Amino acid sequence: MEAFLPIFCYTCNKNLGCAVITFGDLSWQQLKSEALESSVVTMGKWTRLSLLSLGASYDRCVPIYHSVARGRTVPLLKTLVSSYCVNSCAYCAFRCGRRVPRERFEPEELADVAMMLWRRGIIEGVFLSSSVDGDPEGATMVELHAAELLRRRGYTGYLHLRLMPGCSREAVRRAAELGDRIGLNVENPNDSCLAEIRPDVDGRIDVWRRLRWCSEEAERGNLVRAGLDTQFVVGASDETDRQILEATYGLYRELGLRRVYFSGFRPISGTPLEDRPPCPSYREHRLYQASFLLRDYGFGPEDLEPALDDDGYLRDIDPKIALALSHPELYPVDLNEATFEELLLVPGIGPKKARAILTARERRPFESLSDVRRRAGVSIRRSSPFVKIGDGQQESLHKFERKVEMSQWT
Numbered sequence: 001m002e003a004f005l006p007i008f009c010y011t012c013n014k015n016l017g018c019a020v021i022t023f024g025d026l027s028w029q030q031l032k033s034e035a036l037e038s039s040v041v042t043m044g045k046w047t048r049l050s051l052l053s054l055g056a057s058y059d060r061c062v063p064i065y066h067s068v069a070r071g072r073t074v075p076l077l078k079t080l081v082s083s084y085c086v087n088s089c090a091y092c093a094f095r096c097g098r099r100v101p102r103e104r105f106e107p108e109e110l111a112d113v114a115m116m117l118w119r120r121g122i123i124e125g126v127f128l129s130s131s132v133d134g135d136p137e138g139a140t141m142v143e144l145h146a147a148e149l150l151r152r153r154g155y156t157g158y159l160h161l162r163l164m165p166g167c168s169r170e171a172v173r174r175a176a177e178l179g180d181r182i183g184l185n186v187e188n189p190n191d192s193c194l195a196e197i198r199p200d201v202d203g204r205i206d207v208w209r210r211l212r213w214c215s216e217e218a219e220r221g222n223l224v225r226a227g228l229d230t231q232f233v234v235g236a237s238d239e240t241d242r243q244i245l246e247a248t249y250g251l252y253r254e255l256g257l258r259r260v261y262f263s264g265f266r267p268i269s270g271t272p273l274e275d276r277p278p279c280p281s282y283r284e285h286r287l288y289q290a291s292f293l294l295r296d297y298g299f300g301p302e303d304l305e306p307a308l309d310d311d312g313y314l315r316d317i318d319p320k321i322a323l324a325l326s327h328p329e330l331y332p333v334d335l336n337e338a339t340f341e342e343l344l345l346v347p348g349i350g351p352k353k354a355r356a357i358l359t360a361r362e363r364r365p366f367e368s369l370s371d372v373r374r375r376a377g378v379s380i381r382r383s384s385p386f387v388k389i390g391d392g393q394q395e396s397l398h399k400f401e402r403k404v405e406m407s408q409w410t
């Protein structure tokens with residue numbers, strides 16, 4: 001069932017009008033009558049959740065955010081515990097002193113709402129974050145208290161906890177015991193850029209050191225089964241993609257993060273950056289593509305140089321294609337001969353496809369590209385300019401490069 005509630009965008013806090021809220025099999029009438037009978041859910045709580053929900057900038061369903069994990073949609077209750085903040089991040093709607101409707105939840109209330117939604121199967125997970133309401137340790141502890149209440153009441157679903165920069169080691173340890181995924185936002189890889197846009201936070205001490213603690217606690221207790229994560233806000237200052245990718249590499253390799261998110265900057269009225277242009281939408285997309293090359297393909301930041309322009313920003317082309325075009329001597333790759341590592345160099349072939357190709361050719365060699373599709377069960381249409389079967393023909397790289405120039409294949 002669906003219902004309509006007024007929602008506010010997390011980023012710009014504009015009233016977006018009415019949006020659809022999904023309630024699984026529960027009708028809105030049922031939900032309201034249950035609320036009246038049991039006082040578990042009230043309209044006031046829903047309104048507060050809609051004000052606090054981080055999902056609003058990505059999804060029309062508030063407060064339920066539909067996250068995608070391993071190709072499956074997972075409904076999450078994704079919310080701030082409080083939007084009152086003492087910090088002055090230049091890009092943020094909730095920065096101290098900005099006039100904006102604010103809300104906060106008591107941990108008990110939040111646990112009530114989350115348990116009700118989870119027991120009914122409306123959500124499968126909870127993602128809690130917060131503004132710095134008072135001080136970082138206090139704000140983190142309120143969030144952890146809500147998480148503790150949930151676990152104590154029998155909640156066994158997915159729990160994602162975003163910690164505050166500057167919180168204590170004890171808070172990190174407790175979060176690792178409670179959360180399936182934990183993390184802090186790095187926001188910017190460059191110290192001087194960070195000081196400009198996030199003056200209250202020391203990136204190295206308040207964030208990177210805490211992320212290292214997260215990593216140590218997770219490893220020590222074999223905890224945090226869904227791993228650590230972080231986020232960069234992209235384009236709020238003059239950091240380059242080269243700097244972001246170097247930092248991302250360190251986060252994956254040294255701290256063992258499972259996921260790095262990139263959130264493109266959008267200007268918000270009433271903030272110091274209200275006149276700064278927004279991050280181009282392709283930039284986020286190319287950063288994700290490049291970061292997967294660092295995480296899953298064994299590439300290092302230096303391998304990504306051909307994908308960057310002279311100023312250190314990713315060009316609007318799939319980074320793997322940019323790398324392939326800069327090394328024509330490596331192609332075409334013979335699908336009957338190539339090793340796993342060589343297959344991974346082919347645009348359009350990832351670890352899953354490479355494994356399927358290796359398994360399928362064990363019995364007998366491929367005879368044609370359509371034979372690959374039939375027997376390995378993978379489409380290699382996008383890869384055709386970069387592969388061959390024996391001496392078989394392939395699309396010429398020269399012709400392919402012309403298509404890329406004409407933006408037909410990026």
Ligand code: SF4
Nearest residue numbers: 085087089092095131
């Ligand atoms: S700490 Fe910064 S980014 Fe977070 S809510 Fe406060 S002002 Fe916004």
